Amino acid sequence: MSSIIEKPHEDIHQLIATLKDQVQKNSGTDAVNATVRHIQTLLREDKYRHEFVKADGVQTIVTALTGSTNFQLQYQLIFALWCLTFNASIAQKAPSFGVIQVLGDILSESTKEKVIRIILATFANILNKIDDSEIKRQAALQMVQCKTLKTLELIESKKFDDPDLEDDVKFLTEELTLSVHDLSSYDEYYSEVRTGRLTWSPVHKSEKFWRENAARLNEKQFEVVKILIKLLENSKDPTILCVAAHDIGEYVRHYPRGKTVIEQYQGKTAVMRLLSAEDPNVRYHALLAVQKLMVHNWEYLGKQLDTDAQKDGVAAN
DSSP states (O other): OHHHHTSOHHHHHHHHHHHHHHHHHTOOHHHHHHHHHHHHHHHTSHHHHHHHHHTTHHHHHHHHHHSOOOHHHHHHHHHHHHHHTTSHHHHTTHHHHTHHHHHHHHHHHOOOHHHHHHHHHHHHHHHHHOOOHHHHHHHHHHHHHTTHHHHHHHHHHHOOSOHHHHHHHHHHHHHHHHHHHTOOHHHHHHHHHHHTOOOOOGGGGOHHHHHHHGGGGGHHHHHHHHHHHHHHHHOOOHHHHHHHHHHHHHHHHHSTTHHHHHHHTTHHHHHHHGGGOSSHHHHHHHHHHHHHHHHHHHHHHHHHHHHHHHHHHHHHO
16 A cells, blocks of 8 residues: 555556546445545545645545445545545635535434544544634534534434544534524525525525525625526526525515626526426426516516606607
């Protein structure tokens, strides 16, 4: 195994490409397990971590974890991610890599102490290594949205005989509880939208929320609006499509220039395409969103007709 670490720099790119390819092919349990062991060994060395990240290695691991894996392979893949989070600059990218979501899903379902331990250690590393307060907050919010606080409660009640595990549970509970206390309804909404994993959480159907926050969807060059439209265009999940269509409709209803913004980014086309979706709930919420877009149009048309009539009256005089 030491031969991997001793390879010259120019050979590392090819090695990483080969390892990634073998994981993606998933040609057999023993072969993949052996490949991931090589990756684990490689990532123990900080000098190779950035090369692995630049080669989209993290996405390869995340994709493998979302597929069908045996327990040992799952542990090894997570171990590789844990190794990466010892590098502060890589840990800062965890919220945008989808690492937290996939590990949060596994944590909520796993009964294997070995897997639980390595996920909590990875989460603790991420929060410890991130020095940017906003990115750290986003990471903590993603963990909260994955129901990690509830999972930590259950883990604590099982009393695992592992002092390191206990320390990580205590640290994460304190950090995530603090992030919840500082959480505004818009923070919660923004974090959820950025994950792309929309659910019917209470904030979506709150009239007060939309009345107070619709204009905030314009922040950061309409980032949230663009994400919602992208979800309408690319997602296959009926719930995500329903929630995204609903949110587009509420944005238009509560923000005066919402229709213009949605049309500018081809959102109206994306919503109307869903009127022929197979799922009846998706069709229903798409129809509601279209109605809100049209009502906005009718209001504008009514004002325009009044203006034209006034002009005609003045001209007649």
